Amino acid sequence: MTAPAIDRAWLRRRPPVAVPHGVKTSRRARLIFAPSLLVSFLFVYVFIGITGYISLSNWKVGTSPDLSLRQPFGATYGEIVGEQRFQADYRNVIIFTVVFLVLAIVGGLVAALFIHHVAIGRSLFRTVFLLPYALSFIVTGVVWRWIFAPSTGINVFLKAIGIQNPPGWTTDPGIVGAINSIDIGSPLKIQLGIPVALLPIIFAAAWQLVGFAMAMYLAGLASIPEEHLEAASVDGANAWQRLRHIVLPQLWPSTITCFVLLLHVALKIFDLVVAMSGSGPGFVTDVPGIYIYNYLTSRYDKASAMALILLGLTLLVVVPYLMRGYRRERKA
Template sequence: MTRARLQELLPKLVLSPSVALVAVCVYGFIIFTFYLSLTDSRILPSFGWVGMENYVKLFKLSHWRTAVTNLVVFAFLYIAICMAMGLMLAIFLDQRIRGEGVLRPIYLYPMALSFIVTGTAWKWIMDPGIGIEHTMHAWGFVDFEFKWIKDRDYAIYTVVIAAVWQSSGFVMAMFLAGLRGIDGEIMRAAQIDGASAFSMYRRVILPQLRPAMLSAVVILSHLAIKSYDLVIALTGGGPGRATELPATFMYSYTFTRNQMGIGAASATIMLATVAAIMVPYLYSELREKKQ
């Protein structure tokens, strides 16, 4: 009886430190951050209650509105291009081409790098003094210009380029797994019925990739909202504030401008945005499993 009791308690004892750390270091600090957003905290946490004042100040700041606008542009292009490129690469590899075993790791390799490494590498590539423009001039194309990283109107698109390079291979892997999981009998039946390749993909294959598409959108949205290290390594949020995102705004106001209350408010808004994406997704997944 004692041995059976120990076998029942042992997994709980092993997991209890991890559960306690997650409860304190994740959920505990989330609650603490939300509390700070309701106080007049500046350099250090304080307990002067100000209610929703920090949120009102936050949405009046032009810097915050710029960060949100940049996030909308960045997230839309990042998700759309990654989905399109990932789907095309997955369809290409699904043709059982020769050399698939070599190409698949090549496409996936960028995801193995940290965003800091990606940002630094693409900063060198796009720098007019040492990157693409300098190389083209050395090859004799003296009129060639590529100064997006220095241009306030185009700098956000350089972040999109680097982020797409990093993540499109990961999306490809998700779509390829979905394609390989489709029953071949369904596709053969469509071919027998005279369906063209385009019609088969549009009416048969793509609808069955809906779970992979939804998962990819959720993951990419999460990555876009919390993007910080890529922007810092690539542009530093500049030129000016042309590439500032909510994550970089939160860091600067919390640790540079000593406005901890406003920084905590921006972090809470980011968390609420992620939750607005994740909660419906998790709900739909759990509901499907129950059904």
């Protein structure tokens, strides 16, 4: 029962309201933040602006700048949206993001609950789960490529246990659950569905980042007061009810943080795909990152347009999250 005392102490230290202190502090704050604001303005926003301008220009070859605006205005965007490769890339990145987030977050939660409740070897397990996160995507990607190589990898084992036609993994050009067929002349040049070849890559990415999600959840679990769980037990809640009504709601902030941070990984994925499969037959494993890289030297305008569309996709998810945080801060 010491809380009110602290409150009073804090009130006493507060300067009289009459002093226009807020204005002064904010001016000083601005002064202190100015250099970093300036640097981030220059190196982030100005450069985004330049990329945006290039995407509207005629600049094709990287070494021959051509800053005249392309006519009709925004024609590059129209051009790439009609491409099979562009359509496949966004189908892939959306499927990748959704499945990867579910796998990594659920996997991280399960791992965290397991480690939180296991009595022995807790730090050993924590290290085991966290270790892949410390490796580079290129390193793990090469190993995963070998594991999923149809004629030498995991398929050798599958054949040994009697599976005659093991999957082709990243070499399979098929689309599962396709909701359309490709019509000649239609603006939609791909089948919408889940590319089979993408699944091993999603699995590899989730494996690598489960440790990260686990670490976030472990921190969240540690902050749940024991009393809440004890009180629930006393009231007769079983383990599932305690998880469902006490633990999960209090882990919600961890989930949101995981979601936003892992979303970045998914949308920007590049190195893991390059190492594991490249673009794949018919672009079944192609992602916007590889598209941008491929066109950087031959069509600077197209690569820039693709980069901006990817940025737009990121903002679509991140902006609501930031707005929510900002609104909550103002309320508090």
